[in-house]
Amino acid sequence: MTRPETLLAHAGCEPDAGTGAVVAPIHLSTTFERAPDGSYPHGFLYSRVDNPTRQLFERTLADLEGGEACAAFASGMAAAMALLLALRPGDHVVLADDAYYGVRRLMRELFDGWGLSWTEVDLTDPGALEAALRPETRLIWAESPSNPMLKITDLAAVARQARTAGAYLAVDSTWTTPLLQRPLDLGADVVIHSVTKYLAGHSDVLGGAIVARSGTGLFERVRAVQTTAGPVMDPLSAWLALRGMRSLAARLPMQCAHAHRLARFLEAHPRVTRVHYPGLPSHPGHAIARRQMQDFGAMLSFEVDGTAEDALAVAARTRVFTRATSLGGTESLIEHRASIEAPPTRTPPTLLRCSVGLEHIDDLLEDLSRALGD
Ligand SMILES: Cc1ncc(COP(=O)(O)O)c(C=O)c1O
Helix, strand or coil, X not given: CCCHHHXXXXXXXXXXXXXXXXXXXXXXXXXXXXXXXXXXXXXCCECCCCCHHHHHHHHHHHHHHCCCEEEEECXXXXXXXXXXXXXXXXXXXXXXXXXXXXXXXXXXXXXXXHCCEEEEECCCCHHHHHHHCCCCEEEEEEXXXXXXXXXXXXXXXXXXXXXXXXXXEEEECCCCHHHHCCHHHHCCCEEEEXXXXXXXXXXXXXXXXXXXXXXXXXXXXXXXHHHHHCCECCHHHHHHHHHHHCCHHHHHHHHHHHHHHHHHHHHCCCCEEEEECCCCCCCCCHHHHHHHCCCCCCEEEEEECCCHHHHHHHHHCCCCCEECCCCCCCCCEEXXXXXXXXXXXXXXXXXXXXXCCCCCHHHHHHHHHHHCCC
């Protein structure tokens, strides 16, 4: 099997049969010529249904995840919507209580009226999951590490519970990418990505994807939502995402190392009451993270001693970290999560979330040190 680093280094590099160009071209055409007999000799009909650049992205990500198929979408939330639309009215969803707030909001504000019911559960507690399962539970939606508390779920254990319950397990792998964690190998049925983040990697592309292992009927319905309703990833975004992915194996390990270093610094800081980073031995999910992840990721959050205003003041003093939402780019970002999530958020008001980038580690350390008042 080709290793992920090699697959990534070659992402989107399929020499063009017509020109020999090493990097595949962007196919912006919306429509494709029929042969005189009415067939489509190249297999493409219309770009909502399939597009060569999007297909190249989809094949690359499916290979990286060890999945059979991938469907690419206009954003991570479009992918989430497609997965929920693939369910049927009456189905029940178990959703990690600390899944990305946008997904929980999608459930609450849109899908509630479509006949889906859901229960938010702490998936780090096997008893809580067991209690939440119902005969009509069709999908368990996990995210590990979670957002923004970085809770670690034992994905293999949840996959076993899902199988016994006759439910699919979907894992949002945006924060880990296939380089740090491969949910399908751990027994999940579906992997969800916001491609916007680490995969594309430069804060300049919106995209999403669903990857499935073989034999899930659910994926056929996801594909139908993609091609019939049309919330597709456009060819330019697919091409830019592939270009970003070519350097993922160089970017992410450095970002993880920086995050680890910052987490240790913050843990020792007198103005910080808690650090949420699974690479710290003090993290309750550390042992599971060691087992199921290749590295601990480049996201961390920490709680400042004091009030929400104190936390906002710390973020206001950073010069290297940019105050912005999102994650996964080369530039470090810091965010007061409770402000963006808004009520009924459960995020502590003193929590700041960091997406750690590729700047010099000493500049990042000095920036947080200064922001904390040292
Ligand atoms: C874990 C996770 N999943 C999904 C999304 C949604 O992705 P997008 O912004 O591409 O719609 C995000 C966005 O922040 C995220 O962090």
